[in-house]
Amino acid sequence: MKIAVLIKQVPDSWAEKKMGSDGLLDRAGVDAVLNDNDEYAIETALQLVEARAAGDTVTAISMGPERTTDAIRKALSMGVDGAVHICDDALAGSDALATSKVLAAAISQGEFDLVLCGMEATDSRMGVIPAMVSERLDWPQLTFASEVVIQDSTIHITRSTESGVDRMNAQLPAVVSVVEKIFEPRYPSFKGIMAAKKKEIAMKSLSDLGLTPMDAWTKVLTSTPKPPKAAGVKIVDDGSGGEKLVAFLKERKLI
Amino acid sequence: MSQIFILLEGDELSSAGAELAIFGSRAGSVTAVICSNNPEALVASAATLPVERVIVLTGIDFAKSSLRSVSSVLAELVKRDSPAALLVASSARGKEIAARVAVRTESGIVTDAIDVNAALEATQSIFGGSYTVSSRVTHGTSIVTMRSHCVEVTTTTSSPAVEYFDGAGYVDTQVTITSSEPAQKSARPSLAEASIVVSGGRGTDGKFELIEEFADLIGAAVGASRPVIDSGWYPHAYQVGQTGKTVSPQCYIACGISGAIQHKAGMQTAKTIIAINKDPEAPFFEIADFGIVGDLFTVLQSAIAALK
Numbered sequence: 304m305k306i307a308v309l310i311k312q313v314p315d316s317w318a319e320k321k322m323g324s325d326g327l328l329d330r331a332g333v334d335a336v337l338n339d340n341d342e343y344a345i346e347t348a349l350q351l352v353e354a355r356a357a358g359d360t361v362t363a364i365s366m367g368p369e370r371t372t373d374a375i376r377k378a379l380s381m382g383v384d385g386a387v388h389i390c391d392d393a394l395a396g397s398d399a400l401a402t403s404k405v406l407a408a409a410i411s412q413g414e415f416d417l418v419l420c421g422m423e424a425t426d427s428r429m430g431v432i433p434a435m436v437s438e439r440l441d442w443p444q445l446t447f448a449s450e451v452v453i454q455d456s457t458i459h460i461t462r463s464t465e466s467g468v469d470r471m472n473a474q475l476p477a478v479v480s481v482v483e484k485i486f487e488p489r490y491p492s493f494k495g496i497m498a499a500k501k502k503e504i505a506m507k508s509l510s511d512l513g514l515t516p517m518d519a520w521t522k523v524l525t526s527t528p529k530p531p532k533a534a535g536v537k538i539v540d541d542g543s544g545g546e547k548l549v550a551f552l553k554e555r556k557l558i
Numbered sequence: 559m560s561q562i563f564i565l566l567e568g569d570e571l572s573s574a575g576a577e578l579a580i581f582g583s584r585a586g587s588v589t590a591v592i593c594s595n596n597p598e599a600l601v602a603s604a605a606t607l608p609v610e611r612v613i614v615l616t617g618i619d620f621a622k623s624s625l626r627s628v629s630s631v632l633a634e635l636v637k638r639d640s641p642a643a644l645l646v647a648s649s650a651r652g653k654e655i656a657a658r659v660a661v662r663t664e665s666g667i668v669t670d671a672i673d674v675n676a677a678l679e680a681t682q683s684i685f686g687g688s689y690t691v692s693s694r695v696t697h698g699t700s701i702v703t704m705r706s707h708c709v710e711v712t713t714t715t716s717s718p719a720v721e722y723f724d725g726a727g728y729v730d731t732q733v734t735i736t737s738s739e740p741a742q743k744s745a746r747p748s749l750a751e752a753s754i755v756v757s758g759g760r761g762t763d764g765k766f767e768l769i770e771e772f773a774d775l776i777g778a779a780v781g782a783s784r785p786v787i788d789s790g791w792y793p794h795a796y797q798v799g800q801t802g803k804t805v806s807p808q809c810y811i812a813c814g815i816s817g818a819i820q821h822k823a824g825m826q827t828a829k830t831i832i833a834i835n836k837d838p839e840a841p842f843f844e845i846a847d848f849g850i851v852g853d854l855f856t857v858l859q860s861a862i863a864a865l866k
Contacts (some may be wrong), residue, residue: 320685322689340801399660400661425801430653431656435658438658438661444624464650465795466741467740471735482794483801520665520666521696522693522696523692525691526692528689529690545856545859545861547850548857551832
């Protein structure tokens with residue numbers, strides 16, 4: 304089975320993020336890491352091919368500037384076999400629609416049986432790329448999976464969202480996103496880190512994918528840092544803390 | 559006057575759905591597209607909101623067909639009527655439906671908006687609430703997914719025109735749903751809908767009984783921080799934060815949660831924030847409107863006594 308895992312490099316979620324004057328995230332100013340949620344997708348892919356039948360491969364696909372290589376190397380050091388890195392200056396400022404088009408084009412070049420994704424990137428937090436890629440490829444969408452089982456050419460998942468738990472299946476090829484409770488991602492081993500240095504990262508430009516630059520279909524009008532929240536009332540519990548809590552809720556008409 | 563589409567799903571009107579009508583009516587004449595196996599209740603509810611037309615989808619078993627059925631038929635209606643905007647609730651499902659419609663209709667999309675004005679400029683609160691961003695869709699129909707609890711719903715009386723649309727030809731055959739368990743309807747409100755959320759963190763040591771009792775007394779939902787979930791103390795569905803749910807209630811009460819940025823990312827748009835923590839240096843106190851330095855169990859116990 305040939306699996307593609309879509310990964311993204313994001314600003315470290317511990318870092319303070321700033322917006323640039325162009326209304327876009329200032330990515331240069333913060334440490335960049337592999338999106339946490341994508342590690343669950345990588346782990347799922349690696350477990351699905353654990354037995355390593357002939358022809359089993361896991362390929363990471365990522366779109367981003369040059370330094371995205373660091374996130375890709377992390378995926379490779381976890382055990383992913385190879386990667387496609389779509390890197391083109393014309394892609395700066397891409398919205399989800401453009402990104403999904405690029406990713407779908409890259410997937411179409413690879414004869415994959417399955418596309419795995421994290422449920423959302425921790426920077427934009429849109430959670431729409433898996434659905435958009437599924438729509439563009441016209442492959443079944445099986446998203447927010449907390450369980451994935453493949454039997455022959457049928458993939459079964461358990462979808463876990465705030466609306467409830469659904470069991471569903473579809474024929475491969477399919478687009479699957481996973482939630483974080485699916486598996487605990489492995490740490491790259493020393494051997495894995497060394498091996499990753501020798502693995503191939505195929506660099507692709509927009510024209511390699513047969514695409515031309517796309518405008519974003521949304522425009523940021525203003526972005527304003529939130530004024531620091533004025534410090535509220537802070538009391539030390541002297542036995543009346545609970546009463547004061549209830550009084551505060553009543554005063555604000557919350558209860 | 560521009561046409562604004564809103565999507566209403568389920569057997570009854572949710573607060574998120576009602577808010578879509580309020581937001582939509584700021585920018586134009588609202589058409590509610592109703593996807594439900596029992597649409598009567600939603601049709602009746604639409605007449606209590608500023609809605610001028612409803613389109614009831616027929617020919618689809620919404621319990622058994624995937625969200626692609628809804629996105630396909632919605633895209634068809636958007637192509638037919640070219641509304642200025644389509645507003646959808648910002649749930650996992652709502653965002654995925656909106657995403658697919660955006661691709662199909664070549665329209666821009668903004669997700670997780672907390673406000674939208676008459677010019678269809680959407681406001682988002684991003685990076686854990688540290689930035690407020692205003693943006694606008696520049697191509698096609700403005701597709702915006704809206705977080706709940708962002709606008710007050712005032713009911714009105716309208717008499718929307720009712721139209722039926724046969725969606726049978728749009729039923730998804732790619733995905734088969736074999737079973738569906740809706741989220742447990744407990745007496746306690748859900749995280750997404752509650753106006754007050756009481757959350758427990760590492761400081762609870764896994765003891766949630768008092769948090770639950772206090773939440774029930776004030777009609778609140780219960781949430782938890784990631785360490786609680788990772789320790790197996792509380793089910794995953796209740797996790798608030800960057801890798802869990804994002805909530806935006808009137809009031810968020812954090813009990814024994816230090817206030818890491820990943821947790822704050824999931825709740826920082828709460829209007830009023832209360833923190834209870836025995837560590838006076840806990841970062842949560844920096845953003846709390848009301849902070850109590852003390853043992854959370856003692857404080858909750860006395861609050862419960864005061865309420866009773």
